[in-house]
Amino acid sequence: MSPADLRALDIYEFAKSGRQAAGALRVSQMPRMLAEVPSEAPDRDTVFTWQAEGSTQPELQDDGTEAPQPYLRLAVHGSVWLICQRCLAVYSQHLDVDATYRIVATEAEADEFPLDDDEVEVIVGSRQFDLVDLIEEELLLSLPLVPKHNVCPEAHESLLQGSADDEPDEAGAQDEAAKPNPFAVLGKLKQGGSDQKH
Ligand SMILES: [Zn+2]
Incomplete structure (x- = not known):
C-alpha cells in the first residue's frame, strides 16, 4: 500500500473483506513522533514495521438483528531514540503496539461503548481512514512516561560503588x-x- 492509500483507507471495506496489510514507516513520516526524538540521536529517522488485519464479528444490534461488526487489529514494532531521564544519555527505546479496535460509525457511538473492556479500543471509522495517524497516535501512547535505560551505563558503576555503601x-x-x-x-x-x- 502506498503512503497515500494508508492515509485514505476504506476501513469498513478493509474489515469487511478481512484484508491484511503490512509495511514500514519512518519516524520522519510521523512529525509528532519525530518531535520526541532528541537532536543528538545518532539516527533520528528510525523505522517501524506495522501489520494491520481487518475482520468482522457478528453482533446483536439494538434492533435485535445480527450484523457484522467491523474490527481492526494493529501491531507496530520498532525502536526510537530517547533521552534517559536518569543519566541524560540518548538510548534506543523499543516500542511495541498490539491493539484491537472496534470500528464504530460516529463519536457518539464510540462514547456509548463500555470502557470496562481493556482488550478492545474503539475508533471512529471512515471511508478515508488515516492509518498512519493511528499508528503515530499508538506509538506516542506507548512512549514511556519517564524514558530511561533498564540499567544506565554510568549508573551501573554507581551501583557497584553503592555496594560499598x-x-x-x-x-x-x-x-x-x-x-x-x-x-x-x-x-x-x-x-x-x-x-x-x-
Ligand atoms: Zn540512563
Missing part, C-alpha cells in the same frame, strides 16, 4: 559473627568444669 550492614553481620557463640561459651565452661575435676 552496604559495608556498615556487612560489618554489622561480621560483628554478629565475631560475637562469641553462646554454645561455644557453654562448651568452654563445661571444659573448665572437666578441668576442675582433675
